[in-house]
Amino acid sequence: xRFILFHNKLIPQKTNTNGSKRISxxxxxxxxxxxxNYPFNPKLQLLLSGKQLLFDDIPFPLxxxxxxxxxxxxxxRKGIKYTAGKKPYCVRCGNKKPYWFAVYPCARCQEACxxxxxxLMMGRISECTPLIGWNGPMPDxxxxxxxxxxxxxxSQGQLEASKRVVEAILQNKEWLIWxxxxxxxxxxxxxxxxxxxxxxxxxxxxxxxTDVVLELTPRLKSAxxxxxxxxxxGGSEDRHVFAPLTIATTHQLLRxxxxxxxxxxxxxDAFPYTVEEALQHAAVQARKLTSSMIYLxxxxxxxxxxxxxxxxxxxxxxxxxxxxxxxxxxxxxxxxNWKKSLRKxxxxxxxxxxxxxxxxxxxxxxxxxxxxxxxxxxxxxxKKLAPATEAVHAEDPCRKDKVQRMxxxxxxxxxxxxxLERGVTFPNIDVAxxxxxxxxxxxxxxxxxxxxxxxxxxYPKGVVTFFHYGKTNEMIKAKxxxxxxxxxxxxxxxxxx
Amino acid sequence: xSFFFLDYCYICQERILPxxxxxxxxxxxxxxxxxxxxxxxxxxxxxxxxxxxSRPFQQIDNPFRDEDVCYDCFRWEExxxxxxxxxxxxxMFVYNEFLREVIAKFKYRxxxxxxxxxxxxxxxxxxxxxxxxxxxxxxxxxxxxERGFNQTEAILIxxxxxxxxxxxxxxxEKQSKKSRTERIHLPQVFQLLPNPQIExxxxxxxxxxxxTGSTLRHAAKLLKQAGAxxxxxxxxxx
Numbered sequence: 102x103r104f105i106l107f108h109n110k111l112i113p114q115k116t117n118t119n120g121s122k123r124i125s126x127x128x129x130x131x132x133x134x135x136x137x138n139y140p141f142n143p144k145l146q147l148l149l150s151g152k153q154l155l156f157d158d159i160p161f162p163l164x165x166x167x168x169x170x171x172x173x174x175x176x177x178r179k180g181i182k183y184t185a186g187k188k189p190y191c192v193r194c195g196n197k198k199p200y201w202f203a204v205y206p207c208a209r210c211q212e213a214c215x216x217x218x219x220x221l222m223m224g225r226i227s228e229c230t231p232l233i234g235w236n237g238p239m240p241d242x243x244x245x246x247x248x249x250x251x252x253x254x255x256s257q258g259q260l261e262a263s264k265r266v267v268e269a270i271l272q273n274k275e276w277l278i279w280x281x282x283x284x285x286x287x288x289x290x291x292x293x294x295x296x297x298x299x300x301x302x303x304x305x306x307x308x309x310x311t312d313v314v315l316e317l318t319p320r321l322k323s324a325x326x327x328x329x330x331x332x333x334x335g336g337s338e339d340r341h342v343f344a345p346l347t348i349a350t351t352h353q354l355l356r357x358x359x360x361x362x363x364x365x366x367x368x369x370d371a372f373p374y375t376v377e378e379a380l381q382h383a384a385v386q387a388r389k390l391t392s393s394m395i396y397l398x399x400x401x402x403x404x405x406x407x408x409x410x411x412x413x414x415x416x417x418x419x420x421x422x423x424x425x426x427x428x429x430x431x432x433x434x435x436x437x438n439w440k441k442s443l444r445k446x447x448x449x450x451x452x453x454x455x456x457x458x459x460x461x462x463x464x465x466x467x468x469x470x471x472x473x474x475x476x477x478x479x480x481x482x483x484k485k486l487a488p489a490t491e492a493v494h495a496e497d498p499c500r501k502d503k504v505q506r507m508x509x510x511x512x513x514x515x516x517x518x519x520x521l522e523r524g525v526t527f528p529n530i531d532v533a534x535x536x537x538x539x540x541x542x543x544x545x546x547x548x549x550x551x552x553x554x555x556x557x558x559x560y561p562k563g564v565v566t567f568f569h570y571g572k573t574n575e576m577i578k579a580k581x582x583x584x585x586x587x588x589x590x591x592x593x594x595x596x597x598x
Numbered sequence: 599x600s601f602f603f604l605d606y607c608y609i610c611q612e613r614i615l616p617x618x619x620x621x622x623x624x625x626x627x628x629x630x631x632x633x634x635x636x637x638x639x640x641x642x643x644x645x646x647x648x649x650x651x652s653r654p655f656q657q658i659d660n661p662f663r664d665e666d667v668c669y670d671c672f673r674w675e676e677x678x679x680x681x682x683x684x685x686x687x688x689x690m691f692v693y694n695e696f697l698r699e700v701i702a703k704f705k706y707r708x709x710x711x712x713x714x715x716x717x718x719x720x721x722x723x724x725x726x727x728x729x730x731x732x733x734x735x736x737x738x739x740x741x742x743x744e745r746g747f748n749q750t751e752a753i754l755i756x757x758x759x760x761x762x763x764x765x766x767x768x769x770x771e772k773q774s775k776k777s778r779t780e781r782i783h784l785p786q787v788f789q790l791l792p793n794p795q796i797e798x799x800x801x802x803x804x805x806x807x808x809x810t811g812s813t814l815r816h817a818a819k820l821l822k823q824a825g826a827x828x829x830x831x832x833x834x835x836x
Binding site for chain 1: 606703707708709710711742743744745746747748752755
């Protein structure tokens with residue numbers, strides 16, 4: 102698409118007419134002020150409020166969108182801009198890497214057009230693609246008399262954190278909630294969400310993983326039964342729903358622009374730094390200039406931990422689980438050159454012994470391996486001892502089914518890669534890591550893995566063993582983090598001793 | 599290939615590790631756009647195929663073939679209206695799940711860059727044919743605007759061949775949403791530009807996928823009527 106500037110307004114052109122330019126080449130994009138006498142389309146208002154969409158995403162004719170622009174209700178922004186060095190960057194996903202851009206002969210602008218490949222799956226953004234947003238009043242969502250229907254009670258640690266969340270949301274602050282695995286993070290948010298909704302703030306909970314969106318949605322729907330909730334992930338049906346409460350994957354945030362008064366970012370550490378950078382960009386774009394940001398994590402990275410220690414980052418810890426028992430502290434066991442043993446078709450003696458003990462007591466266990474290939478070498482060896490053994494990894498088509506069978510106790514030993522390091526809960530298990538020295542097992546991965554044990558009130562204790570061929574710093578830091586959380590929990594009276 | 603800049607696979611975005619060896623240093627290979635994993639997922643069409651549409655016979659049972667022609671082509675050839683209209687189709691890869699995804703990303707998502715994945719094999723296939731005019735299967739004006747580019751024209755351009763856009767297409771519902779019977783008994787969706795100058799010429803039609811052969815045969819019929827000598831076709835997937 103091309104535009105000409107006429108009477109200080111942009112006019113779209115379907116062909117390469119004289120004097121027309123692509124939006125990325127426009128020096129200035131005039132924005133008319135909203136015309137109070139113009140009867141804007143409320144459906145367009147619902148669709149566009151706080152968004153940045155493409156023409157292709159909007160089920161209204163171009164003429165109608167243009168009319169709203171001319172009357173000041175719709176904004177056009179550049180999809181691709183240029184850095185000072187004339188290099189392109191993608192306004193939607195923040196991509197600046199040259200290898201993520203490509204050029205094509207574009208039928209829309211009839212020029213060689215640069216497009217972003219990184220966010221291509223959300224619709225192609227190129228030099229001739231405008232991002233379309235809303236410039237009029239926000240839609241009004243009537244409030245029910247009672248917002249929060251949840252009746253449960255919070256532990257002392259949860260309560261303290263919950264107060265902080267409310268405060269941060271009302272005062273538009275940034276706050277980190279550092280809560281151990283199994284602390285009950287979701288309940289901590291309820292009061293904050295209620296406070297936001299009561300003060301007509303639009304709020305969003307974003308997480309990197311679709312699984313988490315799917316798990317959170319029903320819980321929040323039952324806690325806030327009369328509040329419309331939009332649940333957004335790749336392929337979800339709520340894509341164009343306007344709601345005061347949104348639960349979204351961080352990916353879906355790319356469609357939002359200055360939309361939220363309060364943003365809760367869950368599991369910020371779940372992805373490697375480069376990916377995280379893109380997700381941070383999305384989160385920053387999606388929140389309003391004046392807004393609050395709550396980060397939730399069980400395992401902040403080293404930089405964040407340092408910022409917490411040196412007082413540069415406002416944070417609250419929940420050092421203890423809601424059941425008031427301490428976290429299981431991992432035990433380090435040297436198991437020699439376990440890869441060599443596997444190659445010879447054997448498990449190291451102490452690993453074998455560990456497995457046999459669980460087998461005798463019929464105790465379900467998770468066994469973590471650093472790589473798929475090594476796990477598959479170990480599978481027949483464990484299976485020989487206990488036929489009720491399975492292995493899962495990220496690309497396993499039966500992954501969900503196997504996790505389900507583990508829950509139903511049909512599987513005794515589940516071998517896994519780091520894919521099950523977070524998110525899954527089995528009530529009564531022991532956990533072993535075989536080859537904990539591998540680089541894939543970072544401090545945060547190991548803390549998460551250890552956090553799989555002792556989750557339920559009925560079985561608050563579970564054994565965590567790291568079998569290794571040489572201790573690593575990451576292992577030591579993980580153990581230190583767990584021990585210090587337990588110590589803090591005891592000191593604050595959150596753990597029964 | 600380069601030693602200092604890492605390449606990323608166009609399809610899976612994983613890093614392509616450079617092949618650092620004396621051989622690579624002295625006889626550098628052609629640029630590799632995709633990683634070995636992705637390369638392995640393309641299935642070349644090999645073995646015995648249908649004489650006309652190059653459908654691999656391994657995939658189909660005997661009742662569905664008549665000597666060296668598959669049953670689909672047999673049905674086309676049986677009909678005097680369609681007999682000999684399309685002389686032969688050549689396809690590059692089996693239209694498996696992987697190819698379906700790659701083509702979808704290429705044409706529907708509009709990742710133009712993926713054209714490079716196909717252009718080298720395409721060029722090699724074309725080298726073996728005697729062709730006067732290359733004709734891409736066109737998109738309707740509306741569809742072209744929607745997608746931003748014509749995928750078949752892109753393949754020709756990237757392979758360094760000159761596309762002749764002598765066909766136009768009337769805007770209709772998407773082909774991929776129709777059944778076989780619907781596709782065959784379709785009224786002509788193509789039109790020929792006036793004065794196409796193809797009399798006695800050998801034509802190569804280019805499309806992305808051969809499914810029922812209906813699209814290609816409809817286009818071929820029009821070209822035949824305008825005096826083309828022979829019409830062959832080439833597609834990425836079969």
